[in-house]
Amino acid sequence: MGITVTPCICTIQRFSVQYPVLSVSSQIHVNPLNVLFSCFCYRFYFQNLQQLQAMRFAVAEINGDSDILPNVTLGFQAYDSCNVLHLVLKGALQVVTGYDRIIPNYRCAGDVSLSSMIGPSVSTHSILAPQTRGPHLDYPFISHYATSPLLSNKREFPSFFRTVPSDIFQSKGLADLVLHLGWTWVGLLAVDTDYGQQGIHLVQQEIVNAGACVAFSENIVTSRPDRNAPHIVKVMKASTAKVVVIFANSVDLIPILEEMVKHNITRILIASDAWSTSTMASLKTFSAHLVGTIGIALNSGTIPGLREFLNTIHPSMTLGRYWIRIFWEMAFSCKFIDDKNQTGYLGNSLKECSGSENLASVQNVYTDVSNLRTTYSVYTAVHAVTKALEDLKNCKYPQGSCPDIWNFQPWQLLYYLKNVRFKLKDGREVYFDKNGDPPAVYDIVNWQLSPNGGMQHVKVGSYDMTAPPGQVFTINASAIIWTSAERKVPISVCSQSCPLGFWKAARKGEPVCCFQCVPCPQGEITNQTDSFTCIKCPWDKWPNSEKTTCLPKSVEYLSYEDPLGTILASTSVISSLVPVAILKIFIKFKTTPIVKANNYSLSCLLLVSLSFCFLCSLVFIGYPQHVNCLLRQVTFGMVFAVCVSCILAKTIMVVFAFMATKPGSNLKKWTNPRVSYVMVFICSLLQFILCITWLSIASPYPEQNIETQPRLIIIQCNEGSPTAFWCMLGYLGLLATISFVVAFLARRLPDSFNEAKFITFSMLSFLSVWVSFIPASVSAQGKYTVAMEIFAILASSWALVVCMFANKCFIILFRPNMNSRDQLIKKGRGTLG
Structure with a gap:
């Protein structure tokens, strides 16, 4: 049975190796290397030699275990492709045909069964190499490094398997890494191969779908010696993105890094698996620019016993002798002088290789087994x-x-290969899904400077698609070092994060990640940063000053505990005592001429109504209950109607009394006091009918007003019908206007104690107060509207008290000589209303 492997040893990037054919005997057949060396490999990679030795170790391990394939011995062949496509195809054809010839679609070596081919490592080569098998030679290909998503298509590649995950998972992992670290404005850079273009396209899709944005996307042009580096670095320099995702290999990345150093540009680089753990010595030159790099790498594993096995190689070995001698010269800085310049390396070395050098004392990429990734993948494939x-x-x-x-x-x-499921010695489970892909498990690595000044790849997290939900992506952000001294996560955004209380408004013609922060409108909040919309507070709540949370609105009404309410209530009560005191004076001095001349009964009724006018303002203070709302305006309207009706009756009676003194007048019968009572009753009755109609059709009711002042809940009485309210107030104005006009016309009547001029002043004051109330009440809000009406009630009541009774009380109390019949006769005859 044969196994074919294709790591890479001696190519510009890798070297393709083939490990076929393990026969029933223990003999190992190795094809002469010059068969495939039609090109010169000018760069040697230690890690690829390590992969070849891991292949040897796995075969030896299996052959040495009697419980695995007893009586069957595995063998292999190795081919170096120098990472050149036609050599990969040539090697694949040769291993299928036989040891020393190429005949398409035909197998010549009938004595040894070929089981499979491990390789190639490059995705493009893996896509083309299986096409060489022919329809009847459907040998399994197992790649240890090809990650292109195209290879998961079982219709096109039915016999392709791999021990590394597809780039579909890597691309999603890179996008999740970018988003997890809060970077929403990133640049994309990819090599112009299947690996780079397919991978970066998937990364871009994931980033955009998650709501982040791509600042720029550029290609590393492999056909150009400078890899298009000047243009790429110019774009990076002009962009505000501080993070760049790079889907490429380390060789193609070097010109970009050189140009970045030239222009002194530093960025946080996000590495794909092709270079995230690169050990190229040339990358150490850019350590200042690479420290802080974070990326996704193939999951590392351990191979017990491999380190000791690696140290068993020697230049005298037949198997892979050419590669080992190259390694030996480079590892020990010496040269084998017995060869005819075979390797072409270290021509200026002053030391001769003896072959007795101690490999165990060397520390390099070949001997380092602390983080086996690709090597572990080769081992798994075998x-x-x-x-x-x-x-x-x-x-x-x-x-x-x-x-x-x-x-x-x-x-x-x-x-059987499709259905394998087993565990390796370190406990890792190996199997393939329906697409021939293994479980997607990655390490997240961070490039940090080691104490000796070298670059080390520190594992800081993992991306495991087999883990339970919520544990797929794990990262220890505190273990990441972004620069030589800083541990804080850098910021890469097009616009700074919008704080609480603001929302993101997109800028016209720019990506969604470029926005401006706009304060939330009145009555709305945001309780998280970078919110796209604001949340409207419930009707009974209002935002705090920062607009981050909704607080219960303050309830406002004119209460007795409120200082303003207390003052108005006290003033109302005290003021109501003044008419009572005047009433007592009138009762005490009711037999005096001045009291008799002012229609004693009507004056008493007026004083009582004035006292109620002061007291009715109390109904406006306190929590607006349903009963309060029903009664306060009606009470106000009725007591003022009685009050103004009394003044109107007094005014008319003054006129009748004067006119009745003329010879031949028939108006004497109208000077009877009952006439004034009838007038008061009729005028009050009309107001009563108006109020009853108001309460019947659209009665007032308490309501919670949130429109006038959105920050407050104003508990107020809705008047039900504003028209009815203004009709009631207008009726009072009509009565007062009639009284004012009549009194004004009668102000010069030659009667003693003539009240006409006092009524004129009282009605003028009364009307002035209520005319001023109209604009004041419209402009006032909340409890101040109620306070304005109370103030108008008190002011108008005081105007009537002062204008109507102040002069009379002054005469009664302080000028008694003027309160006499002689004084009345001296001034003239007449009876005042």
């Missing part, structure tokens, strides 16, 4: 093929249904 062979050998179907382990068809092994 064991996967072995497990499939073991399952094929142990087939339990009836005789004739199971394939023969010594002579099976490729498609028969393919069936």
Whole structure:
């Protein structure tokens, strides 16, 4: 059975190696290297030699275990492709045909069964190489490094498997990494190969779908010696994005880094798996620009016993002798002088390689087994093929249904390879999904400077698609070092985050990540940063000053506890005592001429109504209950109607009394006091009818007003019908106007104690107060509207008291000589209303 592997040893990037054919005997067949060396490989990678030795170690480990494939010995062949496509195809054809010839669609080496091919490592090569098999030679290909999503298409690549996840998962992981660290404004950079273009396209899709934005997207042009670096760095310099996701390999990245150093540009680089753990010595030159780099890498693993096995190689070995001698010269800075300049390396070395150098004392990429990634993938591929062979050998179907382990068809092994499921020594479970892909598990690594000044790849998290929900993506942000001294996560956004109380308003013609922060409108809040909309507070709540939370609105009404309410209530009560005091004076001095001349009964009724006018303002103070709302305006309207009706009656009676003194007048009968009572009754009755109609049709009721002052809940009385209210107030104005006009016309009547001029002043004051109330009440809000009406009630009541009774009380109390019949006769005859 044969296994073919393709890591890379001696190419510009990697070297393709083939490990076929393990026969029933223990003999290992190695194809002469010059068969495939039609080009010169000018760069040697230690890590690829390590992968070849891991392949050897896995085969030796399997052959040494009697419980695995007993009586069967695995062998392999290795081919170096120098990472050149036509050499990859040539190697694939040769291993299928036989050891030393190429015949398409034909297998010449009948004595040794070929089981599979491990490789190639490059996605493009992996896409083309399987096409060389032919329709009847459907050998499994297992790549340890090809990650292109195209290879998951089982219709196109039915026999392709890989021990590394598809770039679909890597791209999602890179996008999740960017978003997890809060970067919403990133640049994208990708090599112009299938690997780079497909990978970066998936990253862009994930980033955009998550609501982040791409500042720029540029290609590394591999056909140009400078890789288009000047243009790329110019774009990076002009962009405000501080984070750049790079889907490329380390070789193509070097010109970009050189140009960044030239222009002194530093960015946080996000690495794909192709260079996230690169050990290229040339990258150490850019350590100042690479420290802080974070990326996704193939999941690392451990291979017990590998370190000791790696130290067993020696230049005298037959297997891979050419590669080992190159490694030996580079590792020990010496040269084998017995060769005819075979390697071409270290021509200026002054030391000769003796072969006795101690490899165990060397610390380099080859001997480092602390973080095995690609090497572990090669090791896994060998064991996967072995497990499939073991399952094929142990087939339990009836005789004739199971394939023969010594002579099976490729498609028969393919069936078992699709269904392998086993665990390696370190506990990792290996299996393939329906697309031939393994479980997607990655390490998140951070590039940090080691104490000796070198670059180290520190694992800071993981991306495991097999983990339970919520544990797929884990990262220890505190372990990340972004620069040589700083641990704080850098910021890469087009616009700074909008704080609480603001919302993001997009800028016209720019990506959604470019926005301006706008304060929330009145009555709305945001309780999280970077909110796209504001939340409207409930009707009974209002935002705090920062607009971050909704607080209960303050309830406002004119209460007795309120200082303003207390003052108005006290003034009302005290003022109501003044008419009572005047009434007592009138009762005490009711027999005096001045009291008799002012219609004693009507004056008493007026004083009582004035006292109620002061007291009716109390109904406006306190929490507006339903009863309060029903009665306060009606009470106000009725007591003022009685009050103004009394003054109107007094005014008319003054006129009648004067006119009745003329000879031949028939008006004497109208000077009877009952006439004035009838007038008061009729005028008050009209107001009563108006109020009853108001209460019947649209009565007042308490309400919570949130419109006048949105920050407050104003508890107020809705008047029900504003028209009815203004009709009631207008009727009072009509009565007062009639009284004013009549009194004004009668102000010069030659009667003693003539009240006409006092009524004129009282009605003028009364009307002035209520005319002023109209604009004041419209402009006032909340409890101040009620306070304005109370003030108008008190002011107008005081105007009537002062104008109507102040002069009379002054005469009664302080000028008694003027309160006499002689004084009345001296001034003239007459009886005042």
